[in-house]
Each structure stands twice: as C-alpha cells, then as structure tokens.
Amino acid sequence: MHGQLRVAIAGAGMVARVHADAVRRAGARLVGVSASTPERGKAAAAELGAERAYDTSEDLVVSDEVDIVHICTPNGLHHPLAELALRAGKHVVCEKPLATSAAQAAELTRLAAEQRVVAAVPFVYRYHPMAAEARARVRSGALGAVHLLHGHYLQDWLADPADSNWRVDPVVGGPSRAFADIGSHWCDLAEWITGHRITELVASTATVHGERSAAMSGTFSAPAAGGAGDRQAVTTEAVTTEDAAHLLFRTDRGATGSLLVSQVSPGRKNRLWLEVDAADASVTFDQENPETLLLGRRASTEVLSRDAALLAPDAARLSTVPPGHPLGYQDCFAAFVRDVHDAVRGGEVRHPGFADAARTAALTDAVLDSAHTRSWTEVPA
Ligand SMILES: NC(=O)c1ccc[n+]([C@@H]2O[C@H](COP(=O)([O-])OP(=O)(O)OC[C@H]3O[C@@H](n4cnc5c(N)ncnc54)[C@H](O)[C@@H]3O)[C@@H](O)[C@H]2O)c1
Incomplete structure (x- = not known):
C-alpha cells in the first residue's frame, strides 16, 4: 500500500x-x-x-x-x-x-x-523498551529456567460504590470486568516475556460492591464518584461483574504463578507489576516506573536504566529518545501504530494480533469458569 x-x-x-x-x-x-x-x-x-x-x-x-x-x-x-x-x-x-x-x-x-x-490488538505494554529487554534476557536463557511468574495489576478508579462505568454492565462490557479489562494485559505480557503459556488455572473472583450507582457516566480517566466525598443517594443497580480476581496458574513449561487483578485498590492507579523468577536471576517490570528493570541475583541486585546502547536490539529499537528523557504510555501506542503501518505496507509483522487477543479471551473464559466451579480449569491451547 x-x-x-x-x-x-x-x-x-x-x-x-x-x-x-x-x-x-x-x-x-x-x-x-x-x-x-x-x-x-x-x-x-x-x-x-x-x-x-x-x-x-x-x-x-x-x-x-x-x-x-x-x-x-x-x-x-x-x-x-x-x-x-x-x-x-x-x-x-x-x-x-x-x-x-x-x-x-x-x-x-x-x-x-x-x-x-x-x-x-494494542497490548501496548509490550512496547515499553524495558519490557522488551526483560523478554530478551529471559528468552536468551541467560537467567536460567523460569520457575515462578507473579505479580498484580491494580487500579482504584472503581473503588467507591458511587463509581460506575459501562464496563460494569455485562451487556456492554462483557461477563468479565477486571480480568478481561486489565488481567488480559498482565497475562499477555507475562506470556510474551517468557514464552510460557498458562495451561491451567484456579481463580477466585470478588465483587466487592454488590451495588453501584446506576449512572454509567464515569470513565477510566475521570471516575464518576469524584472522590469519596461525593456519596449522595443515587439510584443503584446490582453488579454481577468482578471487581477483583485472584489466580494461581501453571504453565506448559513447568512454571507456576500467581496474579491479583483489582479495580478497587485505593491509591493504585495503573500498577501493572510483573516478576519472573528464574534459576539464576529474577527480572521485575513495573509499568508505572517503566524506564528501569530490576535484575535480581543472590550476589547483587541491579537497577537497569533504559539506554539504547546497552539494550537488546528489540528493546533498543523502541528506545526512541535518549536515556534520561522518559518514554511513556503514549510513546508505546505510537510505536505500536508504526508497527501496524509497517505490516500494512507489507513489512515484518511485529505487533500483537488477534491470535494473541483470542488467547487472552480463552484465559478470561477459564477464569470465569474456574471461579464458578471453584476448581482448577484447563485453558484451551
Ligand atoms: N489498550 C489499552 O491500553 C486500553 C486502554 C484503555 C481502554 N482500552 C479499551 O478501549 C475501549 C474503550 O475504552 P475507553 O477507556 O476509551 O472508554 P471510554 O468510556 O473513555 O470511551 C468509550 C467511547 O465509546 C463511545 N461509544 C459508545 N457507543 C459507541 C458507538 N456505537 N460508536 C462509537 N463510539 C461509541 C462512548 O461515547 C465513549 O466516548 C475498551 O474496549 C477498553 O477495554 C484499551
């Protein structure tokens, strides 16, 4: 084209x-x-x-x-x-x-x-250079075999019962809320960094607020409640979608893991935190501090700062401004769209695609199933 x-x-x-x-x-x-x-x-x-x-x-x-x-x-x-x-x-x-x-x-x-x-599909956290660096290090085998994957994705914009949004309504948002909305990002990133696939899981979901304001007016960027002071009587509706989900899981390559996803954790804005513990080192990515990566070893723990000259090629390519000049969420989106346009022009396919999103949809179905049956549930390949 x-x-x-x-x-x-x-x-x-x-x-x-x-x-x-x-x-x-x-x-x-x-x-x-x-x-x-x-x-x-x-x-x-x-x-x-x-x-x-x-x-x-x-x-x-x-x-x-x-x-x-x-x-x-x-x-x-x-x-x-x-x-x-x-x-x-x-x-x-x-x-x-x-x-x-x-x-x-x-x-x-x-x-x-x-x-x-x-x-x-914009699983854009893949586009943080230090997430790509984590991937390169894990995939190179330099950290040893991956044993544990753990972390959380926490937000607070639905922490108050007066907060509401179209996401709360299962007809508009779908039957899963917190997990489909943000747990999907965490799982995509975890699988992308490690190359492991979550094959079975057990989930417990929680609807902390069984009723919420019926005014579906809030958005992620501007919650409806306007803070805890704004609690006047408003019409409420019963809530069926989950505010939070806890997961334990196993992967196809022998690792085990855990994840907490929540939209009701006061003070946490967009805390996607992912740690990979391998035989010789651990690597930790914190989306709210995306310019560094924590590399832990028994003898020493290093904080790696983004610097294209020191990064793996896939991470360096995303490092579009000099070290010390922070890159952020919007830059990730820009890099994602550039990749999409390259692919449209017949170039290499680097972006996350529908198959990746179908994978997180399968995980979402498994989470709802497991929570409903209170049992370990297989995730179809
Ligand atoms: N990839 C990411 O990082 C990321 C971040 C935020 C949201 N999202 C996803 O993006 C989507 C939108 O989320 P948002 O946070 O922008 O929500 P939002 O509530 O801010 O915006 C949704 C918009 O859709 C409009 N809308 C409703 N019906 C419509 C129709 N028939 N045609 C066109 N527009 C219509 C609404 O008026 C509203 O402006 C969701 O699916 C969400 O999961 C992804």
Missing part, C-alpha cells in the same frame, strides 16, 4: 484520543471518527482533528475512504464492528478485549486470516 494511509476511529473516549495521537505521529491521515451519536461524532471530529465525522460506527468501518479501522468503542461492540470491517476488507486495530467470549474472539481471528488483512 503506497501513499499516506487513511485511518478512521470508531469511538471517542479516553483511548480513542491516544490512538488519534499515535496515528498522527505515524504520519497517517485521520480521515474520520464516530461516537455514540452523530452529534457526539461531530464534536469528536473537531476535538481529535479528524477530517470528518461518520454518523454511525457501522458506516465508518465499511467506508471506501478508509484503509485501517480502529475500534475503540465499549467492548460489546468490538465483535460486530470488527466483523463488518473485516468483511469489507479493512485492516483492523481492535481494542482489547477483542470479543466478550473466547468463541467470538477465535471466530474473528479466523476471519482476519481468511481476509489476509492486518489485524492488531
């Missing part, structure tokens, strides 16, 4: 803004956006600097004016919109979770392969 790529974004919330910036940084045209209503679409086009607004997302994903469709809507719309876009022959970047069931995620993965288009 030659010339400037034409991108359109369905959805106009927090992550759509991040995508729009990344698309622009990759040198593509942002030809259109859509939102929940035509009026909101127009406002979003002005805010994001898109060339036009589409009245509906269904119009946008099949438009002849578009090469690559980004789906940044609430989760329940991912599958239908991605299916429409794929059938129209579009390259698709779909937000996680790719679908709200493993079966639907697998179906989209098959369809994308049949259509021979680029089908990407």
